[in-house]
Amino acid sequence: MQALRAEDPEELGGHRLLARLGAGGMGVVYLARTADGTPVALKVIRAEYAADPGFRARFRREVRLATGLGGRWVVAVTAADTEARAPWLATAFVPGPSLAEAVDGLGPLPPESVTVLGARLALALGELHAVDLVHRDVKPGNILLVPDGPRLIDFGIAKGAGATALTAPDAVVGTPGYLSPEQARTRGGEVGPASDLFSLGCVLAYAATGRRPFGTGDAPVVLYRTVHEPPDRTGLSQLPAPLRSVIDGCLAKEPALRPTAAEVRSALTHDDHRDEGPAPATDWLPPAVLRLVAERSARALDPPPRTAGPIVPESPNTLTAQGFSRRRLLTIGSSAAAVLAASGAGAAVLLTRGHPAAGGAGHDVPTHTLALHADLTGSQRTLGKAQQRGALFAVAAHNARNDVNYRLALSSYDDGGDAARAREIARRVLAAPSVSAVIGPSTTVGARAAAPLYAAASIPVVLVSVDDATAGLSTTSLRTLCVTRASDSSQTLSILSYLTRNRPTHRTAVVQDRAAGETAADINRNLVATPPSGGTVTTHQVAADTSDFGPAVAHALATHPQAVVFAGTSPRRAAACARALVAARFTGAVAGFEPVMRGDFLSAAGQAAEGWVFEAPYTEAQSAGTTAAKAFTAAYRARYGEAPGRWSAEAYDAVGLIGRALDGLGTTTAIEPAQVAEGLFRLSYDGVAKPIRFDQGTTHTMDPANTAFLYQARGGTFRFLGRYDQVRAVKTQ
CATH class of the missing domain: 3.40.50.2300 (Response regulator)
Structure with missing residues (x-):
């Protein structure tokens, strides 16, 4: 949330504007109040876009569709003016984070939460399909999480079963990674309700595992996997049988083989009919997500005062004497996509579909994906999950900044502490063309098996907790191996x-x-x-x-x-x-x-x-007396509800180190991992845990001075x- 600027109106259509929730290339979303004090999210479209007849037609359709929907799990339009020079619409204000923000920032939801999510989204989709509408963009960014249940938003590309799409003939309507095979094949042509069920399967798999069933990377690659390859089922075998069966059924390539929305709802609510009525605040969401909702609700009651001029963005990596500034502490982990999504049904339309904006920058920016390779289920899972949390937190913190030139994404891979699985994971990571760097593996066994494969492909691999010598590795021969822990030889x-x-x-x-x-x-x-x-x-x-x-x-x-x-x-x-x-x-x-x-x-x-x-070789951030450690601990507690785990701060710093290398390469999307690796070893980085500096000779080992505890x-x-x-x-x- 940002203060209103001098150029922002004070009132629009009887709504008093209070603050900016976000801005994109096509408009601004405001927090506003109606005459009776009800908070709403009000989206204003820039006049230059409204002048485009095709765009205005899409906007009219969005308002018409969203106004006509009355289901509990969709966000209602409360007012609109589609004919104004700068058209606008107001929706109910939903303070919760998007599913994308929650999972990317806090990790997968527990199975019971995913079960409720699936049942209630199925109910929402069933209501759409009953009036002959297909949403066509069911994805984590279009699902908001609040205590009584999820909300499905963004009906800007929904259409009736026989309608003509208002898109270019060869456009893919939807978001790669969540659209159905028939959407990828028909290129904007007609799709039916079964398409939404495929997308729902992708969403539930992501919510339960933190993994996208068809991976990440360039859109054509993801679309190819969606049409021709089976989904990645890693982690699904551990889910309850009804939920696993629903996900498998929804991900069938052939539309006729997928369940209907009613069948999904029935399968997930055979002994639980809570989707019909209100749910208690602690009923279905983890505590960390509930805290985000509470924080945003509180901020909506106390918006910042209007500024006299343009806002000066915070500098990167700023940690004040009090820790994160209050604004950053409450919004840490948010992206502009999530902030816009949190403002209601119309907000997400402002983003370019398939390419989320980041950090309030107000324009589309490239996304660089980091892979976390760790033991998340084996004997050293506590260590691996601590690193996962630290890395997720760092990614969320980066994306929350107002001045970012790129967005970060984190994909987690679990090798279970097994050498064979570690090699398999490495091959999968290397098959994903968008990965800029690897953090991990988190165990000696995993590093010994996988690090040489990463290095051979010139992918930077940052070892956070593993001593390279103990693993039998050499930074001299493995030129992209970057070790950020004090070695046993310097202990x-x-x-x-x-x-x-x-x-x-x-x-x-x-x-x-x-x-x-x-x-x-x-x-x-x-x-x-x-x-x-x-x-x-x-x-x-x-x-x-x-x-x-x-x-x-x-x-x-x-x-x-x-x-x-x-x-x-x-x-x-x-x-x-x-x-x-x-x-x-x-x-x-x-x-x-x-x-x-x-x-x-x-x-x-x-x-x-x-x-x-x-x-x-590791810190205990919650007991450290430095300003950076205190700020990190406070923000970490606010996000996860507990003190940082061992190696969390070091994983957080690993993301920061990689981010600094990406900063030095500019805003281009054409960044090769080898360039990132070269940049890493030239850096001096003062992290939350310790300073990170490297020898500039042939070994490029980390300088051990002042790096142990x-x-x-x-x-x-x-x-x-x-x-x-x-x-x-x-x-x-």
Whole structure:
């Protein structure tokens, strides 16, 4: 929502204008109030378009069709003037987000929500079809989500079964990816109600999985898949049988094989007839979507004051001392398409169909698709879903800006943590010509299998949580591999800083657990080569076939160390070391590394764990004290209702890094992924989590300085201390 400008009228057709909801190339949508105070969305068409007889005819038809519809799940036209120099129409104001905004920004809806969505949309389509109308553009952007149910909007291209389309003879009427095979084949010719059911199947599949059944990319490619290839059914097998059966039936290539709207409604409401009446506010939508509705409803009651001149857009990546500005916090994740959609039936017509506008820029802009490759259902799904949320949030934040020159889209791919599936996913991503970059894979197994395939195709692949060396990968040979986490080889930097700056240590003992192999040996070598405070380091090894750390600890303490570093990866073996240190009455500093930061260490060590300090390559944004982290956390909580998960902030930064590379390539749509990769390594990017800078030599590895974090075991948990270079004081035992 934006303030009215000096050139905007104060009143139109008895409606008082309050604010701008959005603007497109063909007009402006306002928030307005009727004489009795009822909020409406009022769409005004620019006079130059209204002068086109064909355009005015389409506008008259839209008003006529929408005015004649009385179903509960469609948005009604409340007033209009189709003959004015600048024609306009007013519709009921619907403050909810579009389905596209909700899924792109918050992830797929739960199956029970999709079931209700399908039943109520089927009811709406059934009412259309009963009066011999076919909507012809059923898509996520034309579906608004509010607490009592969805609303179907945009009847600008709906038409009767025998009517002549007001389009060019070879035009495709509808949105590629959601239109039916017969729409793609007939090029604007006659289609029947079954076409809307195919589109409904695409919508429900997208709502349930976050994936478009016929992929993304250039329109001709998507249209070809729609006509000739089976839909992508990834994730559908996990849905309840009635919902899965409805989606499969709707996606049949032949119209005669699809169910009718009444049959869909019956299949999805056989034991639930709530679509007939009001639903409670918490009945069908997830809490995060309900929060968006509440925020927009509140903003409608308090519109911004009129400005005296043009609005100055916010600068990109601006995070104020209070976090996001209030406007951005409440609208984060919105696109202009969603803002326009939220304003009612007529609003979405302002957009060029099949090419959504972005960020309130007021013109069509190119869309660049990012692929998230992660384990979303396997043993490391928590990590993968955290990265998915962070990336989705970053995409939504980019699209919410007023000054964007391109729109971002995110397609998520789940490899389940399996190497074979990771390779299959990589091949699918590479078959989608519109992907500009890949974020992930999120696991070592997935990265080892898929990263070489991406690099061979010159696709930039940004590893957020995987250490390339651990995965057996090389940024020297894989020229588009971009690793944005601190490597295991540099993990001693943060402990070295801690034992030099925070707990000045001149005598350090390393307890090297040989069960950890080369990892422990590397830690020991690094500390011996660069001792904390320029002092001395002694090494005390523990054989892999023993769990008795007492002798090694006794030898270590005989050197009178001020600090002990556990060089190992096993939480339980680290706990044995901790117990041995307490038994020997050691009171100095003790440090370890992230693989030990597990519940097993705390439970097995008990009180002996207290005070241990650990290095980790990820932040805890909600505990960080920086302005950027506070703003990120506040906005993340507002969107998801909980604190950011581990690696969420890093995934958010990965999108920002890629966006910065795209910024450097201008607004052209003809951007090759290899160009994006080249741009990545030339950047210096200060992210929410850490600064990201790369070596300009042949390795283009990330500069490890100031990129790792410290945690401390205290009170039965691991407490975040901060980025190692920003930690000022550490509580001792």
